[in-house]
Amino acid sequence: MGTSSTLATLVGTGGRAAAVSATRRFLVLHAELGVPRRRIALYSHDTQGLGHVRRNISIASALVESDPATDVLLLTGAPEAAALPLPANTEIVTLPTLHKDVTGSYRPKTLGLPLTEVLGVRGQIVAAALDAFAPDLFVVDKAVRGVHGELDLALRALRGTSTTVVLGLRDVLDSPAATVQEWEATGTTAAIQDYYDEVWVYGDPQVFDAAAAYDWPWAVRRKLVYTGYLADHRPDYRPPRSRPGGVEDQPLVPTGPYVLCLVGGGQDGAALAEAFVASPLPAGHHGVLVTGPYMSQQRRRSLAETASTRPELVVHGFTDRTHELVAGARAAVTMGGYNSVCELLAARCPALVVPRTVPRLEQAVRAAALAQVGWVDTLHPDDLSPARIGTWLSRTVTRPRRMLGQIDLDGLVHLRQRAEALLTDHHVEAEHHAAV
Structure with a gap:
């Protein structure tokens, strides 16, 4: 019986208290049987926003929940990730930070060193951490070779070891033309051939078929697994401690009906936020805006001043309870x-998506694909206005819920199953080599 099946048998239907007790017995059983703990490392380059590391935290949560005898090391370029709640048995290693401008070019964010030197430091940190941690499974988020090849050193070192290496891709990367050009320029297909055992796409090909859209060759397709969107069945875990004086000490959710505005990390969401706070709200509804941690202080002050003149509006800066x-x-x-959309899909919350269109068309392609199957409405940023938002909100809160097309939202379930299969094969192979 697999580890997840064993835990499920122990938990039964006894609820959270029984689950805690069962988890303890499960870990004792692991120790008595001499079963080694699983080690999983997750990398995200994170130069803009918290999307990549938030996705990896969701994955870590699912993997730890499926087998509590799992240790996870998160490698990220976003130091703000340390403020996010983490699942059990999970630690973060942050890399020297980078900044990506509107053209997609990188530069050091803090250190006064040339970019090549900062990338060298980042690459050596990742390689050293993986060498010391010796993961059974290493999952790389999107950036196949890291930023400008910063993962090359680590990937070369892992080749020939027992570590299974997986590339995790969101449902949409960019427009097809831009993605094909980028993959050719960065040698992505060759890197997948040389270093990766599988490629997981966190989406549903019935919504957007990445392999077809990007014309991936057989070398990539033969390693491809569509997991479905990482939306439903998110693990229920709590932050290990509160942060006194932070926004989380204040009431987060209004007591009455409300409509919501999300702008991701906030670094390029000011136009949407400003349109929302100026929009007429549906009768009897509050409005809640989350600006994200990266919006400029000046823009956040301006939004707070506007909200202070409208008692039905609430503005939050950063929250890990979106x-x-x-x-x-x-x-x-x-x-x-990706993460904001998945949270809305999981809640079946009616959504109007106003996508970013610079420097990538990723959000616009995703919005159009989901609109095609009836799950969201879309508004091009060039057409953004308080009146358009107000009209959509008033119409949406009063109309019946529409019929939705079928979408696979069980990505976290499928991902857990796939990871367990890979890790089971890994341990069987390791035991075989040890016996020989």
């Missing part, structure tokens, strides 16, 4: 980032 706001919202206006 899912609670989404769960209760009557409707939401959002940018088209």
